[in-house]
Amino acid sequence: MTKYSAEEKLQAVKRYLNGNESFNKIAKSLGTDHKAIIKWVKQYEYNGVNAFINPCTNYTSQFKLNVLNFMIENGTSLNETAAIFKIPAPSTNSVWRKQYESQGLDALQSRKKGRPSMKNEFNKLSKQAPVEGYTEALEARIKQLEMENEYLKKLSTLVQNKEKSPNKTKRK
The missing domain is CATH 1.10.10 (Arc Repressor Mutant, subunit A)
Incomplete structure (x- = not known):
């Protein structure tokens, strides 16, 4: 559009x-x-x-509730209500009504949009006190993965050598 x-x-x-x-x-x-x-x-x-x-507006939950109450009390349409309260899209009223009916007043609260910052998650993890034995468990896991890695390297080398070597015994 x-x-x-x-x-x-x-x-x-x-x-x-x-x-x-x-x-x-x-x-x-x-x-x-x-x-x-x-x-x-x-x-x-x-x-x-x-x-x-049309200024970009972040509507408060009280404003949203007032709009819904006005619409119900006066029986105004979505278009008319949007025009009265200077809401750019009439469908916004419909969304608010559905949210309020399904989840109550808490659904009308404005929430921060976008993706949460990963920096905050990292800070939370780094500030936590290490669990006893955590370091030892990590070291044991690292050692296990290193051994698996070495095993796979040796296996790969053996398979490559076998493919390169000519067959000395021939089957009849």
Whole structure:
């Protein structure tokens, strides 16, 4: 889906509000779905020009709960609720509702996104006190692996020598 600038959205809304063009006609000229135009018009009706300025927002759990309560109490649609609270994507409300219904208020808490740092895990492991006998167990394991490695090297050498040597006894 193509992203549209605030100016393009505003122009589309003004074209509709002038009354000369339908949602479908405007959507076709922009190469988008008519539902996007409907959403933009709703956002404009509730928030004016500021509706199309989308700051990246991290919503608090209380804000999310207020949005859900408003939607339930007033019976507003996802699009209308998103327009009233200036939420860029109406589907966000649906996600919040599903999370709240399945997991409760804790699901609405904002969580840190991305991959956890490996540095923290390393620090935790290095700060732990070594378990008694841990060093000896590691040394024993290292010695076992070294012996296995030597055995495999000798076996490989024997197999290569056998393949190189000509057969001295021939079977009839």
